[in-house]
Amino acid sequence: MFLFFRNINLSLIRQYVDYLINQQGVKNVFVNGTTGEGLSLSIQERKQLAEEWVTQGKNKLDHVIIHVGSLSLPESKDLAKHAAQIGADGISVISPFFFKQVNKDELVAFFRDVASEAPNIPFYYYHIPPITGIKFCAEELLDSMKEQIPTFKGVKFSDRDLLDLRQCVQKSEQDHFVFMYGVDEQLLSALVIGANGAVGSTYNYLGKIHNLILEAFAAGDLYTAQKYEFCIQEFFGFLISLGFGVPQIKAIMTLVSGIPMGPPRLPLSPVSDDYILKVKIKLESLNNCLSGSVLKE
Numbered sequence: 001m002f003l004f005f006r007n008i009n010l011s012l013i014r015q016y017v018d019y020l021i022n023q024q025g026v027k028n029v030f031v032n033g034t035t036g037e038g039l040s041l042s043i044q045e046r047k048q049l050a051e052e053w054v055t056q057g058k059n060k061l062d063h064v065i066i067h068v069g070s071l072s073l074p075e076s077k078d079l080a081k082h083a084a085q086i087g088a089d090g091i092s093v094i095s096p097f098f099f100k101q102v103n104k105d106e107l108v109a110f111f112r113d114v115a116s117e118a119p120n121i122p123f124y125y126y127h128i129p130p131i132t133g134i135k136f137c138a139e140e141l142l143d144s145m146k147e148q149i150p151t152f153k154g155v156k157f158s159d160r161d162l163l164d165l166r167q168c169v170q171k172s173e174q175d176h177f178v179f180m181y182g183v184d185e186q187l188l189s190a191l192v193i194g195a196n197g198a199v200g201s202t203y204n205y206l207g208k209i210h211n212l213i214l215e216a217f218a219a220g221d222l223y224t225a226q227k228y229e230f231c232i233q234e235f236f237g238f239l240i241s242l243g244f245g246v247p248q249i250k251a252i253m254t255l256v257s258g259i260p261m262g263p264p265r266l267p268l269s270p271v272s273d274d275y276i277l278k279v280k281i282k283l284e285s286l287n288n289c290l291s292g293s294v295l296k297e
Helices: 010-024 043-055 073-086 104-115 140-149 162-171 185-193 204-216 221-243 247-257 272-297
Strands: 028-031 063-067 090-094 123-127 152-157 178-181
Touching: 010 043, 010 204, 010 247, 028 043, 043 063, 043 073, 063 272, 073 104, 090 104, 090 247, 104 123, 104 140, 123 140, 140 152, 140 162, 162 178, 162 185, 178 185, 185 204, 185 221, 204 221, 204 247, 221 247, 221 272, 247 272
Parallel strands: 028 063, 063 090, 090 123, 123 152, 152 178
Antiparallel strands: none
């Protein structure tokens, strides 16, 4: 969340928390991740945002997980220690992606050193190979993380490789790890093969609808879950055809919530007014699709 001169805007986080809970049914947040432009922020900015989310989420949100990944090990360790000190419910770390590690044991050693700075809260590996370019499957890292990181509790799995996800779930059946799926338009498929959580950008403005998918799936009503998912996928297809990324997500969030998210930080650029108008019209179509799905049940 930035002001229009691209400084962070802490004053809106209380409103943001209330909106997520009351309007979208979202009670768990992942702070300073991809959508939050965490790696475009200074260390001080990341700490300020983490502190404000923990403060405003107290007694309201169930979990505040702070992403503390960085290309610098000392920075990542500093952020992890800070997250633990302010009372975060967990930390998550992305793979360093400039100097890429080709040895999985050394990559896990990086995670281990970061997690050691927050020894009393859960550690989640942030698996997002489309961004990091890391070639290891998540399943290849599981055993080493289980052995070397006492606080390892699961994976934020942001990849379309559902076979890898299934292998992770199957390998960890006795460990009760959390596998939070991060490709929003494939949520139902991930649930079917064993994902037991989700973290996604679109839950900021389509959280209520995705909760309907979760509820239908939990009730064994795959037909209804599919209907909702098909509507969402059609909407996503439209967004992708226009161009879809962090600037677009922020613009849609502002449109739906009324909370001014501000522009993205350079090198990202704001979207056009024409884009916002097209999305506004398409959102009405999405609502009609969802209404039709309910009526046909």
